Amino acid sequence: MLEILKKTLKAGSQTTKYPQIPDEAPEGFRGKPQLFPDRCTYCGECAAVCPPNVIWLTEERGEKTLTLSYCGCIFCGRCEEVCQSGAVKLTQEYELASKTKEDLLTSIRRKL
Numbered sequence: 001m002l003e004i005l006k007k008t009l010k011a012g013s014q015t016t017k018y019p020q021i022p023d024e025a026p027e028g029f030r031g032k033p034q035l036f037p038d039r040c041t042y043c044g045e046c047a048a049v050c051p052p053n054v055i056w057l058t059e060e061r062g063e064k065t066l067t068l069s070y071c072g073c074i075f076c077g078r079c080e081e082v083c084q085s086g087a088v089k090l091t092q093e094y095e096l097a098s099k100t101k102e103d104l105l106t107s108i109r110r111k112l
Contacts, residue, residue, distance in 0.1 A: 025092040030075045032093040035068060037108035040087035042066060046079035055079060062112045070096050070104040 016023060025031060042064040044057040054069040068079075079088045098104050 022095075025094060029092055029094070030077050031091045032070060032096060033068060033073065033075070033079055034089050034091050035066065035106060035108050036087045036089070037110070039085045040066060040108055040110070041085050042110055045082045045084070046088055049078045049082050051076060051078065059112075063109055064112060065107055065109045067105060067107040069101075070106070071101055 042057060044066075047053075047055040047057050047066070052072040052074055054072045056067055058065045058067070075090065077090055080090050096104065
């Protein structure tokens with residue numbers, strides 16, 4: 001027992017001050033995708049390549065809507081790779097906790 005206590009005291013603290021001091025994501029981290037409506041061409045390529053199908057394009061009443069659900073997003077980055085206009089970018093953000101699924105939806109629209 002004394003041996004374990006000695007090893008523990010020698011090792012010191014290994015935890016961070018999170019959440020009081022947020023951790024920074026490392027370089028190359030694939031976090032929350034962000035949509036840029038001014039760049040989007042509403043071609044639907046991102047929706048076509050999304051493995052969990054959490055991006056969808058709808059058209060109704062003369063308006064195209066691109067919707068992304070962070071609920072099932074696996075942050076693979078395929079949407080960013082295929083978007084030729086740069087309308088989808090992965091951010092460093094990883095804190096996506098929410099009380100409702102509706103809070104985890106983001107949409108951009110364009111009138112036709």
